[in-house]
Amino acid sequence: xxxxxxxxxxxxIQEGKTATxxxxxxxxxxxxxxxxxxxPGRGPVFLLLIRENEKEKRKERLKVxxxxxxxxxxxxxxxxxxxxxxxxLCAPRGGSQGNLIFGKGTKLSVKP
Amino acid sequence: xxxxxxTPKFRILKIGQSMxxxxxxxxxxxxxxxxxxxPGMGLKLIYYSVGAGIxxxxxxPNGYNVSRSTTEDFPLRLELAAPSQxxxxxxxxxxxxxxxxxxFFGPGTRLTVL
Numbered sequence: 001x002x003x004x005x006x007x008x009x010x011x012x013i014q015e016g017k018t019a020t021x022x023x024x025x026x027x028x029x030x031x032x033x034x035x036x037x038x039x040p041g042r043g044p045v046f047l048l049l050i051r052e053n054e055k056e057k058r059k060e061r062l063k064v065x066x067x068x069x070x071x072x073x074x075x076x077x078x079x080x081x082x083x084x085x086x087x088x089l090c091a092p093r094g095g096s097q098g099n100l101i102f103g104k105g106t107k108l109s110v111k112p
Numbered sequence: 113x114x115x116x117x118x119t120p121k122f123r124i125l126k127i128g129q130s131m132x133x134x135x136x137x138x139x140x141x142x143x144x145x146x147x148x149x150x151p152g153m154g155l156k157l158i159y160y161s162v163g164a165g166i167x168x169x170x171x172x173p174n175g176y177n178v179s180r181s182t183t184e185d186f187p188l189r190l191e192l193a194a195p196s197q198x199x200x201x202x203x204x205x206x207x208x209x210x211x212x213x214x215x216f217f218g219p220g221t222r223l224t225v226l
Contacts, residue, residue, distance in 0.1 A: 004154070032212055043116075043202050043217030044155070051212075089154065093212075099145070099170065100215065102155040 002028045002094045006103040013080055014111055021075040021106045023090030030092035033066055033073050034100060038087045044102075047088075048075075080110045113138050116218035118203050124224045125193040133188040133221050135203030143206045144186040145170075145215065146178065148199040155202065161186055193225045 005024045013019050023033070031052050036044035050057045050066045050073065057064045063076040073092075077084050087105040094101040119134045137144065142163045147155040157170030161180040175197055177189040186205075190197060201221045207213040 009152075034214065041220075043204075043220050044215075045217070046214035049212070049214065099157055099160060102147075104152065104154045 002026070002101055004090060004092060004094075004101055004103040006088075006090050006106045008106045009104070010107045010109070012109045012111065015081060017080055019077040019080050019084070019108055019110070021088050021090075021108065023073040023075070023092075023103055025071050025073075025092050025094075028092075028094055029068060029071075030094055033064075033090065033092040035064055035073075035075050036089040036091060036102075038089060038105065044089055077108075080108075082110045082112050084108060085110050115139065116203055116205055116216050118201075118218035118221050120221060121219065122222045124226060125190075126226060127193060127195065129193050130189070130191050131193070131223075133190075133201055133203075133223075135186045135188070135218060136184050137186075137203075137205040137216070138184065139205060139207075139216065140183060141205035141207055141216075142183065143208060144180065145204045145206075146176070146186070146188045147202045147204065148172065148197075149202060149220075150199050158188065158201075190223075195225050197223065198225045199223060 003026045034049045035047045038044040048064045065074045087107045089105045090103040091100040116137045145160045146158040156172045159178040161167045203218040204215040206215045
């Protein structure tokens, strides 16, 4: 069955450093992969989408890579700030109808 | 635009009671979804709809029902509440179902079944 793994439940880093979050998927090859941010008590908010034919996508301090050979996506936040503290969800396209499948998320804490 | 709105924000139910979670979107999206999120777990798809009058089961549909009479509204019905349905429920909508477009989420409904 299709499986999504975000291999860190929690990541603690110092302000100004680069945060790198990992998303691995198995048993399928998604055509798209999305990343969302979720703050406590709120719904997820879309950040970035990357297609299978794209190696890398950037938006301001955010960068996403998509390695279809390794079946892995990396999500980077450069020059991290305490305001970046949140849970980040990986969501590759999957399912019988092409729905998104969400990972459990990685909780990022950026310390001043 | 209000985006995706959900009511109520919180609800406590007794075992066996019924309720409807309301969801409305004003973006004219054909695709709408209901997810549940348990602590430490990812979002699980309950039901989704590709347009008015068309719904389909997701990964965890048991104990729930949906309807889609208009493009804007996608209510989720719990007929006989059970403690296992204690969760946070999110409604979402999108322009397409292919994964090529973002999903817009509502603020969630926190449901406790005692």
